[in-house]
Amino acid sequence: MGRPTMGDNAIRVANLRKQFPGRDGPVHAVNGLDLEVKIGECFGLLGPNGAGKTTTVEILEGLNTPTSGDVEVLGRRWESQASEIRERIGVTLQETRFPEKSTLRELVGMFRAFYREGLEVEAVLARVSLESKANTYVEQLSGGQQQRLAVAVALVGDPELLFLDEPTTGLDPQSRRQLWDVIIDLRSRGRTTVLTTHYMDEAERLCDRVAIIDQGRVIALGSPADLISRLGGEHIVEFALMGEEPPTDPGLFSKLASVLDSRAEGDGFALTVGAPHRAIPALLEYLDTEGRPLARLTTRQVSLEDVFVALTGRHLREETEEAKPSKPGRRGRR
């Protein structure tokens, strides 16, 4: 069998569908999903829980089979060339618990023995900055170290394509940074990475392109900057009004200077604006005229979360989970 011609696509997915039997009829976890991931890029998958991200990624990793649709990974198909694909990919899964009483060297070494070609154990541990822990037991590692270990195990076969499933969930900021460095390093070596994440800053920082997935489909695709700019404005002005007045129609604010979009957000409002220095005075003047005092006002820069809200009217993360996206000051980066 000759070398497969994959063009410059590491992954090609066409009209992928996956359904599960459900209580009230089949559940369409993946509902006509199309995707192309280019070689060498870091590709992000963003979407709320239950959107079909994990199912899609599992199908790409060969851990699940599609109901219908076309899947090509590294120019090959799972049905006929499974072991070839497995030799060339690395994956991290959420919540993998490695055997506790193995040392890191033993564990990574065991995985290394599964691949015909790969990296040296010491080298791979060094990549994730765990070389000093080569002789410690897995059970003695902190949470952040265990997640770096999972990445090391994924790397030991020197994969062309890497699948990282929420690799920094639950980590402290320093560990997150360390893992980000590993991923950036991978990119610089020409590896392709598919990153599933629900952290906007992570997607914006690491990914060349992002696919936003909702209800089993890709609803937006492009570089983070691209997607954000489609909103038309780079800033969000959030505010809330004092008093127990009947709810105000957000549409009232949409005609103010430089305001591109206006919606209700929590107990207040969020305006997408192009130029805050024009929109805010306009808003204040308007409220003054209407006799509606402000309870609070903040501005922040637009994130992929806002892109998602604009597309679907819902949030990527439920309000009850983690911090509310409209918290001030969380978007400080650059």
Added chain:
Amino acid sequence: MSHYHPLRSLYFARLREFYRQPARLFWVYGFPTVLALGLGLAFQSRLPDNVQVDLVENPATEGVRQVLEDFDSKAKFEKRQGVRLKILPEAEAFQRLRTGKTPLVIIPSVSGPITYRYDPTRPEATTARAAIDAIIQTNAGRLDPVKTQDTILNEPGSRYIDFLIPGLIGQNTMGGGLWGVGFLLVNFRIGKLLKRFTATPMPRKDFLLAILLARLTFLIPDVAVLLSLGVFVFHMPFQWQSLWLVALVEVVGALAFSGIGLLLASRAQTTETVSGLMNLVMLPMWIFSGLFFPAERFPDSAQWFIQALPLTQLLNALRAIMLEAAGINHPVVALALGILSAWAIGSFVIALKIFRWN
């Protein structure tokens, strides 16, 4: 040096895992040893104690007392089983009989028959009655027309400890197969390790093969420790040339239990489920398979079921080989090998069909 050796690396990982768990080391080696020592000590072969009997105090007591005490002195002199006699008022004697402090109460009578008061459902009571009655009747002139002689059985291999050691060896093999294989797999499944493995080029058969090979490797010290305990501490009679046959039966038995362990673990998603299944499978065998006492004690109508159990067959074979020097063509051994092989093959075939890697 090639780095590609999945089977070897998986095998060594299983070995390391086992000896790094101190708790497992206790259950596999410590527990059966303690059990053997304890039970062996408790059920030591001893000559029967003196016959215990209470004699009621009344005008006719003296005659009976004389006979029994004479017998006892003679028995002590000849180092045989004697009579331990207590003479008590009637009420007290009956109370002692009721509460199990004595098996037999003799109520002598001046003019009528001697009354034996006892509970026939207690085995020591019927033996006491027979022994005492023989003494009294012989003393009064009973003749035994038929000549008899006694040949005392004093061969090693018929003690309780000889019965027990093969039982413990078999029980250890069962535990190792079920828990060592089944529990391990379920834990791996819960920790998403099985799933993680299937994303690599690791051949699935190598993974399972490594587990079996590790199991068989550990069979060596498992059997050796208990066998050594039996032979060197308890002086079990064991022909060393039968060792290969013990090994063969043990290997087939271990494979049978590993197969059952694999089957029980094939779809379980929690440790609770698999523990429940294991206990469900093991407990009947602990009770019925002849581990602590012979399986023949159970009614004939249940034997078809009991003899089909893998542990019963393993123990039958081990005892036949170790205590009766049975060879491979001995029907007990041949049958055991056949039934254990059937369990092994059957459970592997089904388990591999339904095994869930996710």
